[in-house]
Amino acid sequence: MNFLAITLALPLIGFFCLLLLPRHSKISAIALAATVLTFLASWGLIAPVRSSTAQFTSSINSLWIYSPGFQVHFHLGIDGINLWLILLTTLLAPIAVWISRSMITERQRNFLALLLLFEFGLIGVFSALDLFAFYVFWEIALVPMYLMVGFWGGQRRGHAAVKFFVYTMAGSVMMLGSIIYLHSQTGTFDYVEILNGIASGRVMLSSHQQLLLFLGFFAAFAVKVPIFPLHTWLPNTYAEAPMPATFLLAAAMSKMGAYGLIRYCLPLFPAAAQRCAGWIAVLAIIGILYGALLALIQPNIKRLIAFSSLSHLGFVVLGIFTFSQQGADGAVYQMIAHGISTGALFLIAGYLEQRRGSLEIADLGGIATPAPGLATAFLIALLASIGLPSLCNFIGEYLILQGAALTKFSWAAWAALGVILSAAYMLWMYQRTFWGKSSDQKHVIPDLTFRDWVPLLPLIVLMVWLGSYTQSFMPPISAATARILDQTSMSNEYRVDLILPGTTEFPR
Amino acid sequence: MPHASDYIRFLPEIVLTVFGVVVMMLEAITSERQKASLGVLSLLGMAIAFAANIYAQTLPGQAFRGMIAVDGYGTFFRGLVLVVGFLCILMSFSYLERERAQAGEYYALILFSVVGQCVLATANDLMMVFIGIEISSIATYILAGFFRDDQRNNESALKYFLLGSFATAFLLYGIAWIYGLVGSTNLDEIRRGLASQSVSPILVGLAAGLMFVGFGFKVSVAPFQVWAPDVYQGAAAPVSAFMSAGPKAAAFAVFFRVFVTSFGPLNGRWMYVVWTCALFTMIIGNFAALLQSNVKRLLGYSSIAHAGYVLIAFTAHSQIGIAAAMFYLASYALMNIGAFAVVSHVAARHEKYVRIEDLSGLSRREPVTAALLSIFVFSLIGVPLTGGFFAKLYVFQAALNSHLVWLTVLGLINSAIAAYYYLKIVVAIYMREPGAAVAELPPPSFGERAAIWASALGVLFLGIFPSALLSFATVSSAAFR
Numbered sequence: 001m002n003f004l005a006i007t008l009a010l011p012l013i014g015f016f017c018l019l020l021l022p023r024h025s026k027i028s029a030i031a032l033a034a035t036v037l038t039f040l041a042s043w044g045l046i047a048p049v050r051s052s053t054a055q056f057t058s059s060i061n062s063l064w065i066y067s068p069g070f071q072v073h074f075h076l077g078i079d080g081i082n083l084w085l086i087l088l089t090t091l092l093a094p095i096a097v098w099i100s101r102s103m104i105t106e107r108q109r110n111f112l113a114l115l116l117l118f119e120f121g122l123i124g125v126f127s128a129l130d131l132f133a134f135y136v137f138w139e140i141a142l143v144p145m146y147l148m149v150g151f152w153g154g155q156r157r158g159h160a161a162v163k164f165f166v167y168t169m170a171g172s173v174m175m176l177g178s179i180i181y182l183h184s185q186t187g188t189f190d191y192v193e194i195l196n197g198i199a200s201g202r203v204m205l206s207s208h209q210q211l212l213l214f215l216g217f218f219a220a221f222a223v224k225v226p227i228f229p230l231h232t233w234l235p236n237t238y239a240e241a242p243m244p245a246t247f248l249l250a251a252a253m254s255k256m257g258a259y260g261l262i263r264y265c266l267p268l269f270p271a272a273a274q275r276c277a278g279w280i281a282v283l284a285i286i287g288i289l290y291g292a293l294l295a296l297i298q299p300n301i302k303r304l305i306a307f308s309s310l311s312h313l314g315f316v317v318l319g320i321f322t323f324s325q326q327g328a329d330g331a332v333y334q335m336i337a338h339g340i341s342t343g344a345l346f347l348i349a350g351y352l353e354q355r356r357g358s359l360e361i362a363d364l365g366g367i368a369t370p371a372p373g374l375a376t377a378f379l380i381a382l383l384a385s386i387g388l389p390s391l392c393n394f395i396g397e398y399l400i401l402q403g404a405a406l407t408k409f410s411w412a413a414w415a416a417l418g419v420i421l422s423a424a425y426m427l428w429m430y431q432r433t434f435w436g437k438s439s440d441q442k443h444v445i446p447d448l449t450f451r452d453w454v455p456l457l458p459l460i461v462l463m464v465w466l467g468s469y470t471q472s473f474m475p476p477i478s479a480a481t482a483r484i485l486d487q488t489s490m491s492n493e494y495r496v497d498l499i500l501p502g503t504t505e506f507p508r
Numbered sequence: 509m510p511h512a513s514d515y516i517r518f519l520p521e522i523v524l525t526v527f528g529v530v531v532m533m534l535e536a537i538t539s540e541r542q543k544a545s546l547g548v549l550s551l552l553g554m555a556i557a558f559a560a561n562i563y564a565q566t567l568p569g570q571a572f573r574g575m576i577a578v579d580g581y582g583t584f585f586r587g588l589v590l591v592v593g594f595l596c597i598l599m600s601f602s603y604l605e606r607e608r609a610q611a612g613e614y615y616a617l618i619l620f621s622v623v624g625q626c627v628l629a630t631a632n633d634l635m636m637v638f639i640g641i642e643i644s645s646i647a648t649y650i651l652a653g654f655f656r657d658d659q660r661n662n663e664s665a666l667k668y669f670l671l672g673s674f675a676t677a678f679l680l681y682g683i684a685w686i687y688g689l690v691g692s693t694n695l696d697e698i699r700r701g702l703a704s705q706s707v708s709p710i711l712v713g714l715a716a717g718l719m720f721v722g723f724g725f726k727v728s729v730a731p732f733q734v735w736a737p738d739v740y741q742g743a744a745a746p747v748s749a750f751m752s753a754g755p756k757a758a759a760f761a762v763f764f765r766v767f768v769t770s771f772g773p774l775n776g777r778w779m780y781v782v783w784t785c786a787l788f789t790m791i792i793g794n795f796a797a798l799l800q801s802n803v804k805r806l807l808g809y810s811s812i813a814h815a816g817y818v819l820i821a822f823t824a825h826s827q828i829g830i831a832a833a834m835f836y837l838a839s840y841a842l843m844n845i846g847a848f849a850v851v852s853h854v855a856a857r858h859e860k861y862v863r864i865e866d867l868s869g870l871s872r873r874e875p876v877t878a879a880l881l882s883i884f885v886f887s888l889i890g891v892p893l894t895g896g897f898f899a900k901l902y903v904f905q906a907a908l909n910s911h912l913v914w915l916t917v918l919g920l921i922n923s924a925i926a927a928y929y930y931l932k933i934v935v936a937i938y939m940r941e942p943g944a945a946v947a948e949l950p951p952p953s954f955g956e957r958a959a960i961w962a963s964a965l966g967v968l969f970l971g972i973f974p975s976a977l978l979s980f981a982t983v984s985s986a987a988f989r
Contacts, residue, residue, distance in 0.1 A: 065898075065975050065978070067974075067975060068979065068986075069982070070828075070902075070978070110875075136893060139892045139897075142891075143891060147934075150935060150939045151938045157939055161939065162928065165927060166924070166927050166931070169924050172924075173924045174920065176901065176920065177904065177908075177916055177917060180901065180905050180908050180916070181916075184905065184908045184909050
């Protein structure tokens, strides 16, 4: 039984069910069932990755489009990098459905249908092993998000949605150009075949070609992450999107770009990646500091978390372009951790917005007194986000900084400033919002109900689990990143055995 | 004495002509209330002609002493223009009803125009090219000005007619030169003649240039595109849909056939011209479309931009390039007709509502129509799982295989810019509150609904399972030279 096929099919089935079912059926229950079943099915992906030594497990490979001289395979597979990203996606989707039930009041059916389509696209993006299929899923994920922001968003939703779409599209078409060019050079869209071709020397790309192709892919991924200076769509989109969409944007969709970098940019164009690494690392560090500084002065919690997200994603990019085992492991780990901590932050901010009707820091204050549960949950997520040891972000950021220090010490020094700043802006915001005197005495702020805790608890458990017992997650990640660094082939001189237990052996 | 197989190869044209004449004659004796049945008869004619087209393909070869050539390429385009005609008639019923202008000659004119386009698709002789262009154009000129009390219809028809005849004159002049140089109007003869005889390359170049101008007008290639937005804006919406899909595809078909078959050996000379034209066609179409507020005009400029993408495939001058152009024109025809069908549905009497903001809030009143329109728009942008995406991909693939890296990059940038103006439509239908146009919108009629659904399913089918059509296009372009 191929669990990947089930994981991929369930959201799509749910999407069609929602579209076709008659009015007045229990739509949110169906959406919830579809996403929860998807999550359960995705558990089946773990065992094969752990037990098998093959590069990709749970593979699906069938011929999709064929004409003389032009073949596209529908090729998907799972390894240690995308395994956890898919599980993250399938975990976040039911949470998003759950909170949509109360946060989305208008046209709920359409919203949930788009959400399921988005989940389908995202799972496809993470599991695709064929460049054509990858691009198709990449755009499938874009369109529903565009519509969710544009239809259910805030005041300036149309503007934000178009900006988001056009920015992403401009990056994507560059990637499309690179994919087609790669096809004309290699004769195939299949990622594994191209890698084998490169390894065996059958596929030879000159450094000039590599650079152009690399930049094409990089353009798409850099917009999606986003990497400074291509981030200008981010604050608008995050702020205007309805809360469940912001939640998915920040927690799941932002991983698409970083995943693309590590999956495609590094092994396919190693020479170009090495050549650009310095520049990209500098951009990543600028992003870390710039995001943190802007977060410091934001008057709105949603925008503040958006900029902090920009800052944290800079770490991921930095980790990838250190070409070290620690850096790459940390980057992947940070992707998961960031998804969970930022997701939780946006989730609680959503609760706050529901109760208080505003997320302007000036309007808030003294919330901890009437709503201690809300305040505690927010504090945990916040501490995880700023990288408190034993919570999730710490592991990723630590490994990235270590990897950066091994490659170039000044990178680590500058990036570490971002960690300090993150503590500053987060704690300052917490102080102004939850402590002190309430600015509005008239309204009573109800504490979190059981219904609100349900989606929050798994996230909090995961924050602690990811932060304190890396053994459960790290071995498959290291195995896969080691392979990618091998393919990037410059990795050897940087590779230093990890101190973490259980990760000292790298299967080749 | 023509052989029976000649008639079989010419069967679709014969069927269409018979139906056109019958519809014209029945028009005189049909009462006002039953005029719509003539439209149904025309649909039947189209369907039979389509079957005849498939039957003719079982007997490929030349007919009437090389005047026409039935091959995969010709069959493909004949089928395409028949489908276009069919869908346009489907969406015309309620439009004519609304304008209280239900008339048999409208349907007959579409049939005759399609006859001309079928002739163009299979023409293998410059005389047939000219005859086909004239049959197709004259019928279309009248269609453009069909509502003769409407000022914009008149403007549209006059503009189309004057510029179109001017272009045809250029074409005819080019044909005359070629005949003077080679002594034949048969495409294969011309190719042989140009290869064997010592003809002055300058004179051949001039003749080819004159013909390029003629074809360029018909397919709205820069710098000959000026008429297109005005004409599409002025003509009735179903007619604009028809003009932007059928005659354009047929003109492209014959354009490629003439240039690849007859002037193929001179490819090195005209390639730079086509390269430049492709680039400027895309740029002018896309940048002008950015500023439009009228949907029909926007789609008019977008059709110019799409002609630019087809020209990229042509510039590649390869088998895969021809196949890409064929696929592109097919999926473009479907998505454009679908978009125009929705516009025609919303437009109301006398096309009162054809601005982008008139589409505001369509999703609240008619969620299904809105969803299908957004499929067409996403296909025009080139989002995966729609025919538009695969068509673009294949065009750029062809270009890169022929090492046209810069043209590909510029084309890709253009298609990202295009996303901006297409999204204005999606923003209007999903992100704005309903306006007057949507508030008084009646539900779509059966014909409109059928045309919209058929186009949408076609667009999705071409996007998800392109193999069948693509294989056919690739195989037939292989036999083509």
